[in-house]
Amino acid sequence: MTNGEIKQHIVTVRPNGVFDETGEWLQVQVDISEWKTFAQWLRNDALQMDFLFCLTGIDWSATATGKTLLTMVYHFTSTVFRHTLVVKVKLDRNNPEIETVSDIWRTAEFHEREVFDLFGVKFLHHPDLRRLVLTDDFEGYPLRKDFEDPINMIKL
Amino acid sequence: MNASQIIFYLISAFVLGTAVLAVTTRKIFRSAIWLLFSLVGVAGLYFWMQVEFVAAVQIIVYVGGVVVLIIFSIFLTHHSGSELPKTPLKQTIFSMLAVLLGFAFSYNLIAKHGFPTTSDKPFVVPVSAIGEQMLDTKQHGFVLPFEVVSMLLLAAMIGCIVIAMRSMPKGKTIQKQASPINGNGKTQDLPVPTKTMEEETT
Amino acid sequence: MAFLKQYISEIYQAVSSLLKGMKTTGSYFVRPKEIITQQYPDNRADMKIPERFRGEVVMTHDENNEHACTGCTACELACPNATIKIVTKFDTTPEGKKKKALDTFVYHLELCTMCNLCVEACPTSAIKMAQTFEHSVYDRSQLLKKLNKPGSKLRAGVE
Amino acid sequence: MNSIPLTHILFVSTALFFIGMYGLFTRRNLITMLMSIELILNSVNINFVAFNKYMYPDKLNGVFFSLFIITVAAAEAAVAIAIIINLYRSHRSIDVEDTTEMKY
Amino acid sequence: MGPIALLILTIAAILFSAGGILVSKFLVRGSVNAQKGQPYECGIPAEGSPWNQFNVGYYLFALLFLIFDVELIFVYPWAVVVKKVGWMALVEIAIFFFILFTGFLYAHKKGALKWM
Amino acid sequence: MFSLENITDSSQKWLYATFNSTIALVLQCVIVMLLVISLFAVLGLVLVLMERKVAARMQIRLGPNRVGPKGMLQTAADTLKLMMKEGLTPDGADKFLFNLAPFVVMIAGMLIMAPIAFAKGFQIWDINIGVLYVSAVSSVSVIGILMAGWASNNKYSLLGAMRSGAQIVSYELSAGFSIVSIVVLAGSLQMSDIIASQQTGWWLFRGHIPAIIAFVIFIIAVTAETNRAPFDLAEAESELTAGFHTEYSGMKFALFFLAEYINIFIVCAIGATLFLGGWMPLHVGHWKGFNHVMDYIPSSLWFLGKTFFLIFLIMWFRWTFPRLRVDQLLSLEWKYLLPISMFNLLLITLIAIMGWHF
Amino acid sequence: MYRETKILNVDSKVSPIGGDLEGAVGADEGELVINVGPQHPATHGVLHLVITLQGETIQKVEPHLGYIHRSIEKMCESLSYRQFIYVTSRMDYLSAHINNHGCALCVEKGLQLEIPPRAQVIRVLMDELTRIASHELWWGAMAMDLGAFTPFFYAFRERETINDIMEETCGARLTMNYMVPGGVMYDIHPNFQKRVKDFIQLFNNKIDEYDDLVTNNIIFQNRTKGVGILSAADAISYGCTGPVARGSGVTCDIRKLYPYEVYDKVAFDEIIETAGDSYARYLVRIKELRQSVRIIEQLIDNIPDGDFQAKTKAVLKLPRGEFYSRIETARGEFGVYIVSEGGTTPYRIKFRSPGFSNLSALDHMSRGSKIGDLMAIMGTLDLVIPDIDR
Amino acid sequence: METNLNKVIETASQGNSPFPGQTHDLPGGGILISSFNDIINWARSNSLWPLTFATSCCGIEMMSVASSKYDFSRFGFEVARATPRQADVIIIAGTIVNKMAPVLKRLYDQMADPKYVIAMGACAISGGPFFYNTYSVVKGADHVIPVDVYIPGCPPRPEALLHALITLQQKIKSGLTREQIRAEKPQS
Ligand code: SF4
Ligand code: SF4
Numbered sequence A: 001m002t003n004g005e006i007k008q009h010i011v012t013v014r015p016n017g018v019f020d021e022t023g024e025w026l027q028v029q030v031d032i033s034e035w036k037t038f039a040q041w042l043r044n045d046a047l048q049m050d051f052l053f054c055l056t057g058i059d060w061s062a063t064a065t066g067k068t069l070l071t072m073v074y075h076f077t078s079t080v081f082r083h084t085l086v087v088k089v090k091l092d093r094n095n096p097e098i099e100t101v102s103d104i105w106r107t108a109e110f111h112e113r114e115v116f117d118l119f120g121v122k123f124l125h126h127p128d129l130r131r132l133v134l135t136d137d138f139e140g141y142p143l144r145k146d147f148e149d150p151i152n153m154i155k156l
Numbered sequence B: 001m002n003a004s005q006i007i008f009y010l011i012s013a014f015v016l017g018t019a020v021l022a023v024t025t026r027k028i029f030r031s032a033i034w035l036l037f038s039l040v041g042v043a044g045l046y047f048w049m050q051v052e053f054v055a056a057v058q059i060i061v062y063v064g065g066v067v068v069l070i071i072f073s074i075f076l077t078h079h080s081g082s083e084l085p086k087t088p089l090k091q092t093i094f095s096m097l098a099v100l101l102g103f104a105f106s107y108n109l110i111a112k113h114g115f116p117t118t119s120d121k122p123f124v125v126p127v128s129a130i131g132e133q134m135l136d137t138k139q140h141g142f143v144l145p146f147e148v149v150s151m152l153l154l155a156a157m158i159g160c161i162v163i164a165m166r167s168m169p170k171g172k173t174i175q176k177q178a179s180p181i182n183g184n185g186k187t188q189d190l191p192v193p194t195k196t197m198e199e200e201t202t
Numbered sequence C: 001m002a003f004l005k006q007y008i009s010e011i012y013q014a015v016s017s018l019l020k021g022m023k024t025t026g027s028y029f030v031r032p033k034e035i036i037t038q039q040y041p042d043n044r045a046d047m048k049i050p051e052r053f054r055g056e057v058v059m060t061h062d063e064n065n066e067h068a069c070t071g072c073t074a075c076e077l078a079c080p081n082a083t084i085k086i087v088t089k090f091d092t093t094p095e096g097k098k099k100k101a102l103d104t105f106v107y108h109l110e111l112c113t114m115c116n117l118c119v120e121a122c123p124t125s126a127i128k129m130a131q132t133f134e135h136s137v138y139d140r141s142q143l144l145k146k147l148n149k150p151g152s153k154l155r156a157g158v159e
Numbered sequence D: 001m002n003s004i005p006l007t008h009i010l011f012v013s014t015a016l017f018f019i020g021m022y023g024l025f026t027r028r029n030l031i032t033m034l035m036s037i038e039l040i041l042n043s044v045n046i047n048f049v050a051f052n053k054y055m056y057p058d059k060l061n062g063v064f065f066s067l068f069i070i071t072v073a074a075a076e077a078a079v080a081i082a083i084i085i086n087l088y089r090s091h092r093s094i095d096v097e098d099t100t101e102m103k104y
Numbered sequence E: 001m002g003p004i005a006l007l008i009l010t011i012a013a014i015l016f017s018a019g020g021i022l023v024s025k026f027l028v029r030g031s032v033n034a035q036k037g038q039p040y041e042c043g044i045p046a047e048g049s050p051w052n053q054f055n056v057g058y059y060l061f062a063l064l065f066l067i068f069d070v071e072l073i074f075v076y077p078w079a080v081v082v083k084k085v086g087w088m089a090l091v092e093i094a095i096f097f098f099i100l101f102t103g104f105l106y107a108h109k110k111g112a113l114k115w116m
Numbered sequence F: 001m002f003s004l005e006n007i008t009d010s011s012q013k014w015l016y017a018t019f020n021s022t023i024a025l026v027l028q029c030v031i032v033m034l035l036v037i038s039l040f041a042v043l044g045l046v047l048v049l050m051e052r053k054v055a056a057r058m059q060i061r062l063g064p065n066r067v068g069p070k071g072m073l074q075t076a077a078d079t080l081k082l083m084m085k086e087g088l089t090p091d092g093a094d095k096f097l098f099n100l101a102p103f104v105v106m107i108a109g110m111l112i113m114a115p116i117a118f119a120k121g122f123q124i125w126d127i128n129i130g131v132l133y134v135s136a137v138s139s140v141s142v143i144g145i146l147m148a149g150w151a152s153n154n155k156y157s158l159l160g161a162m163r164s165g166a167q168i169v170s171y172e173l174s175a176g177f178s179i180v181s182i183v184v185l186a187g188s189l190q191m192s193d194i195i196a197s198q199q200t201g202w203w204l205f206r207g208h209i210p211a212i213i214a215f216v217i218f219i220i221a222v223t224a225e226t227n228r229a230p231f232d233l234a235e236a237e238s239e240l241t242a243g244f245h246t247e248y249s250g251m252k253f254a255l256f257f258l259a260e261y262i263n264i265f266i267v268c269a270i271g272a273t274l275f276l277g278g279w280m281p282l283h284v285g286h287w288k289g290f291n292h293v294m295d296y297i298p299s300s301l302w303f304l305g306k307t308f309f310l311i312f313l314i315m316w317f318r319w320t321f322p323r324l325r326v327d328q329l330l331s332l333e334w335k336y337l338l339p340i341s342m343f344n345l346l347l348i349t350l351i352a353i354m355g356w357h358f
Numbered sequence G: 001m002y003r004e005t006k007i008l009n010v011d012s013k014v015s016p017i018g019g020d021l022e023g024a025v026g027a028d029e030g031e032l033v034i035n036v037g038p039q040h041p042a043t044h045g046v047l048h049l050v051i052t053l054q055g056e057t058i059q060k061v062e063p064h065l066g067y068i069h070r071s072i073e074k075m076c077e078s079l080s081y082r083q084f085i086y087v088t089s090r091m092d093y094l095s096a097h098i099n100n101h102g103c104a105l106c107v108e109k110g111l112q113l114e115i116p117p118r119a120q121v122i123r124v125l126m127d128e129l130t131r132i133a134s135h136e137l138w139w140g141a142m143a144m145d146l147g148a149f150t151p152f153f154y155a156f157r158e159r160e161t162i163n164d165i166m167e168e169t170c171g172a173r174l175t176m177n178y179m180v181p182g183g184v185m186y187d188i189h190p191n192f193q194k195r196v197k198d199f200i201q202l203f204n205n206k207i208d209e210y211d212d213l214v215t216n217n218i219i220f221q222n223r224t225k226g227v228g229i230l231s232a233a234d235a236i237s238y239g240c241t242g243p244v245a246r247g248s249g250v251t252c253d254i255r256k257l258y259p260y261e262v263y264d265k266v267a268f269d270e271i272i273e274t275a276g277d278s279y280a281r282y283l284v285r286i287k288e289l290r291q292s293v294r295i296i297e298q299l300i301d302n303i304p305d306g307d308f309q310a311k312t313k314a315v316l317k318l319p320r321g322e323f324y325s326r327i328e329t330a331r332g333e334f335g336v337y338i339v340s341e342g343g344t345t346p347y348r349i350k351f352r353s354p355g356f357s358n359l360s361a362l363d364h365m366s367r368g369s370k371i372g373d374l375m376a377i378m379g380t381l382d383l384v385i386p387d388i389d390r
Numbered sequence H: 001m002e003t004n005l006n007k008v009i010e011t012a013s014q015g016n017s018p019f020p021g022q023t024h025d026l027p028g029g030g031i032l033i034s035s036f037n038d039i040i041n042w043a044r045s046n047s048l049w050p051l052t053f054a055t056s057c058c059g060i061e062m063m064s065v066a067s068s069k070y071d072f073s074r075f076g077f078e079v080a081r082a083t084p085r086q087a088d089v090i091i092i093a094g095t096i097v098n099k100m101a102p103v104l105k106r107l108y109d110q111m112a113d114p115k116y117v118i119a120m121g122a123c124a125i126s127g128g129p130f131f132y133n134t135y136s137v138v139k140g141a142d143h144v145i146p147v148d149v150y151i152p153g154c155p156p157r158p159e160a161l162l163h164a165l166i167t168l169q170q171k172i173k174s175g176l177t178r179e180q181i182r183a184e185k186p187q188s
């Protein structure tokens, strides 16, 4: 399916989605409250986005506008139709919480743990939300832009 | 005293000492090891008595088999590092007394009887003699016990299997997470062989 | 009978596959000329290291003990992990003008990742990668190096 | 070799027997009890062989008996251990006190 | 040399091993630190003792082994006299094996030879 | 040609002539003790070096060649180093058993030496139950391994020990059956008799195919019994780090290491004795001249040659095959080797009774 | 100069590894919790697996990561677009070239650079050589995991040849840093073509040897067949890519699906096996070796003339926006996701590493199998831990 | 600052020792008359069993050293032990991060004496490529455990590792401790 067709499909279920077609792939931004149902729809309905190949968190606090903004970016591909879609969800940086999708795409379990570890995003209903790569007693979320660690980090 | 006597007393002391340790130590694994040494000592005694065949059998069956089995069962049924409960002092004393009395009594009897060693004929046990007598179908042959032994072993084997298999834990079913919702049965859902290893190797 | 036949053929196949494997290793065992070992410390004299191999950064000096580094710090900027530190001084040129020149080219061999970016960045090709690799030392501080030789100066004509 | 009197060997075997008995009395654990029984059986074996050697050196019956006893002991040990493990699996204990209600 | 040989060999083994161990004990001084005596588990502190009750999947094999081992000790004296006794020996051992093999097949059928 | 038999005989005569019988006996004991100890040491050094060299050749590399001439002193350096290394005992271990285990393994290894005929008339004790004795004593070493594994208080060790326990006891059966096959042919358990019965040819060649099958099974079984790859589950490096001797260091580890190689030597020596005629030279039918030339080679060389050939075979296995899994290992024994060897024994009996062997 | 963590403190009973060790202390009867790694010969680095065993049967495998987490993503945020590429060769160091390639592609996507055809072909050649080298190492290491030592040495013999070729052209054996935005750093070495051709000739014979030694070996087959089965649906759900997914019958080769450089001009097959077990994954990789050889054979004589590097500015600046490039490494799909705010350094960079997703399927695949199977599964997953931890 | 730095560099780079010995004869010219210590050091230096410890990329070059082409078995190093109890030398091949540091320390602690450490690659020496701007990398393994020989490179060539091993052999043969060698070097 082309980007346009995908967009069409999405518009039918999420008329208020924000689209961005400048990139290589269609990007859609959904509201955090709709995210879980939207994810289920993506996986199971017409689009069949069964392959979640990248799950990223972005902290926008170093930019002019993004003081309180964190974004989750999900890259999906359908192994059936071979189309790709990028979904973005905006989170409140001070209290980032989002529904987990690890029950829909199993790979999300690890990815979400990683994002939790590095950004501090809480994934609600995640089966096993723990630090993944850092030690348990690590303080702070290192990939946030304002992370400071005077002991370990030697700034250039 | 000549060398042979010294060896006898050494072995005897070894057998009895390790046997005492085997029944008194409170670490069960060590107890098994002491038992093992005691049994090896008994085998040594057989060697000393020049019945090498029995000695070898003693080692093969006890050391290679029974003790290994006992050790395995210890692993299965114990926290093998922990100590066994202490026997109450009273019980220890009474058992000690009873055993000592019994020993004194029996040994008294034995010593009294004295068992005159009638012959000084050298005692040699060639394996071929054992074999011949074992396969002998005549009056002094042991062919019947020989075959009965196989029946006994068969019975033991079947018994073991029946008993052991009855309680074999069915292997706690290991939950694999179910396949994700709606595999959607699309092109990729190729049949995956579910043959297990056992089937493959049989 | 079918069972027995299968049993035997299974064994036959298993054994033959094992024998094949043994043939492979065995054939190497009897062919010592297949041995490819290079005896390192003994072959130092005739070891061929490709000329592009990146062993460490060195500064080329000619016979007059002159180098081509102007102290422009392009390499320092290009280096991803700040391996290079250029310390500059001000020379007075014959005309009496003050001119920035290289004082010390500090090179942390213990940090360098041999990525070649500094060499690519250098406008005067003052530095290059050397093919040496025997750097082992007992003390980490010995890996801190000064690349410009004592008393060296800028080659004339290099800007 | 024969300078050791038979009674000395019998002393050893008797002592072994009673050590086994002692273990049987004091231990309340099926596996250790089994070990004690093995000791007792061994003392019997020693007797058989010793008698055979000292009193009937031209016969082999004592040797045969000890062989058969070893066999039986091994079979017994195998079955006993199977039972013990079975018991453990159902009772979570192999203490004799806990297993008195065993009704097989 | 008879049984003395066994004694000598045992002593030799003990001397050999003890010698080596004692030499190293007396000549080598090791450093002391808190971690040295800890069990090694890939550099992670071990949790829980291995001496806890542990599931041995192999005990059935040990049981079977014991039975066959006992069988084997009767085969040895038999083997020595086969040539002397002749056909009778073959018949007797065949019966012997046959009976045991029944048990073996039974075990096989019951799945006792399968790893659990 | 000198023969070891003469040496032993004459030295014995000399001893008894010079001293009274007690002192002579003691001296004899001391000599034997020294001999076996040095044999142990030398075997350890040679076999480890051989293993490393063989491995190197198969893996197209050179192997140790820098320590001493052609790397000959490599294992000596290793041994010395191990001796000069701290011998740790973990805190949580059962110290007594932990330290006892290497002794048990070593004693078992040493005791099996007794009936091995190294050359014509060069044997410590020609015990009348020879091979039975061997299989009896070799089963002791499993206890040493179980002890070591348990006492270490280490999970890898325990797992390794249990594996090797199950493995060693299982494979003892088929090893036993293949030994019995030769006993049937030779009609005796005594080593010297078995060797003597191969005067006219080795059992491997004389016993038709069943003997070869027995030989193959024997080799497989002893490889497993000595915990060698592809059956080295007890110390499977990629699974259990170092298996049952994970916690051993220094000399105690060296003893395990040594015992492993000694055991290989012993089982190969047994194999050589049973199947390849021990120190018997190779004789072919009626080739008088050939046989004569063969006789000229000293018997000890024959023995060592055959043994080392088998050792090489076992090393060859190690450096070729992947490791089996535990359950496959056991099913190989119980589903293939044991039934085959039992059946094979019956075949051999038939051959023996009918006198079909050459 | 590092912060001591609790692990150093032996007395503390606090669980040292991330997470609750409840299972270890109050484990079910007969269960044994055992740590494999971080220092363990079979984990190929520093993966730490906490395995719950029942007897020898695996109940649960819990990977603990982070023993080589080098904060590459954070670090790259302060490196320029030229500089950050070299770091990525330290992630999946076995596909160092391909990682660099992926990054270069992403930067080029942002810059909308045209790559000269010569550079494209060289890149592909290097990629395929890297893939062969990587698979070689995997083959040797996998055989070693399963207890066969010799294949390791044979694999390294061929690998060393590739390394020599690489060294001659790129200047390093492992972390080449040969790709730069716009092309490659230097032109190929004059000997390159000849040596590659020699290698290919030699290599074709050696693959047969591999089959004799390992592929057809009965022990090996028994160890791997039916072990660690991953169904196609699971493979997709776990996000598996590369040979792992292809072993389960999922088409996922980026080179075919989203061709980059000259992959759409060369003929090669995507290897698909459907069994989904360790043996299938093994076969995929072994067959991929031949495909890589095929690609190289097609290209080696047809390297077009021209520049090896496009003209670029001294300082690269990516426009504002998000760029994602996907590339097929030896382990699967490697993705580079650059979020640019228009500066000289990336605002956020995310590497989608194939190993990370593949590892997450490990628990699923190994439940109910033996410890020995775990090694076979791990071996065929072909994990490179720094790639997972980043 | 600058002059200081200059001094540091000058003193540091003087100790460029000549290539360590090439052949490994018995101490005392092949005759075993040398002192006991020499023999022991000879044995120790010629039987360095490495611990299989590789954290990242440098580990691959370590594997290359084991491979047929470089073959460190020639020196008797090939007996790589997986357990620290039996190993003599840790070759720290790769980055050490904060989470790994305690593990490394523990492994080192658990090794039986005598034990040696080789820091292989920029990462193990100083953090190398990950020296700046990283929050998790230990800036040099010698913050965790004492290191005997440093071998820079990223990764060092296999020959370079061999060179490091030979350097370590030299050190063991000299019988000096780590501190002694550090103290002596500047004067030599
Ligand atoms: S090679 Fe790379 S790391 Fe080394 S100094 Fe040059 S730019 Fe820096
Ligand atoms: S080496 Fe080159 S780039 Fe570096 S300061 Fe000197 S002239 Fe500039």
Ligand code: SF4
Residues within 6 Å of the ligand: C113, G090, G175, H056, H057, H058, H059, H093, H094, H095, H120, H121, H122, H123, H124, H128, H129, H153, H154, H155, H156
């Ligand atoms: S020094 Fe370089 S090659 Fe070695 S581990 Fe560090 S980054 Fe990797």
